[in-house]
Amino acid sequence: MPRDGAVPQRLVTGSTLEDAGFDKCVTPRGIEKILSTAQELVPKLANAEIVELWCGLRPDTPDHLPLLGPAGVDGLTIATGHYRNGILLTPITAKLVREWIVEKQVSMDWEIFDPLRFAGGGNIADGGDSLADDQASGNPAGSEFAHK
Numbered sequence: 110m111p112r113d114g115a116v117p118q119r120l121v122t123g124s125t126l127e128d129a130g131f132d133k134c135v136t137p138r139g140i141e142k143i144l145s146t147a148q149e150l151v152p153k154l155a156n157a158e159i160v161e162l163w164c165g166l167r168p169d170t171p172d173h174l175p176l177l178g179p180a181g182v183d184g185l186t187i188a189t190g191h192y193r194n195g196i197l198l199t200p201i202t203a204k205l206v207r208e209w210i211v212e213k214q215v216s217m218d219w220e221i222f223d224p225l226r227f228a229g230g231g232n233i234a235d236g237g238d239s240l241a242d243d244q245a246s247g248n249p250a251g252s253e254f255a256h257k
């Protein structure tokens with residue numbers, strides 16, 4: 110994809126996808142895959158200068174759903190774990206985060222995204238007992254937040 114109006118000849122090509130933990134190394138295998146496909150599509154790229162190589166992370170979760178909502182610590186709201194769709198999901202994520210922070214309640218079901226679902230029955234702040242209490246009282250986030 111052409112990028113940067115000031116340097117019209119510059120192209121960005123990508124990408125690969127692998128389970129690499131937190132390792133952000135650019136690998137020969139990844140480079141080869143991207144460059145061979147790019148040259149197949151645009152043969153003249155065989156003579157192009159490689160200006161930059163880059164690698165990023167796609168934050169994933171054990172159930173492949175994002176972590177969204179209050180984290181059980183006063184003033185801490187989490188929005189991450191969007192894997193390969195974080196850009197695409199920006200509008201709905203921003204809407205939910207705004208509702209949590211500004212309105213203290215959200216306009217849709219969000220429990221499946223509860224950031225505490227992997228906390229082992231615990232509240233991040235106190236190590237756990239309060240989440241069970243909150244769930245018993247119908248407040249799965251362990252906070253004052255509620256549905257609209």
Ligand SMILES: Cc1cc2nc3c(=O)[nH]c(=O)nc-3n(C[C@H](O)[C@H](O)[C@H](O)COP(=O)(O)OP(=O)(O)OC[C@H]3O[C@@H](n4cnc5c(N)ncnc54)[C@H](O)[C@@H]3O)c2cc1C
Nearest residue numbers: 124165166167168188189190191192193194195196197198
């Ligand atoms: C190659 C590639 C292509 C993608 N293409 C798409 C696409 O087409 N469409 C789409 O919807 N999504 C795409 N994604 C996924 C999208 O980029 C992610 O889902 C999104 O960026 C995740 O947002 P995030 O805020 O959770 O994490 P990030 O965007 O990773 O943000 C985390 C931030 O925290 C900072 N940080 C980390 N550790 C610390 C620390 N200790 N202290 C301070 N700051 C720290 C990092 O520098 C970073 O700025 C792509 C991802 C990659 C890698």
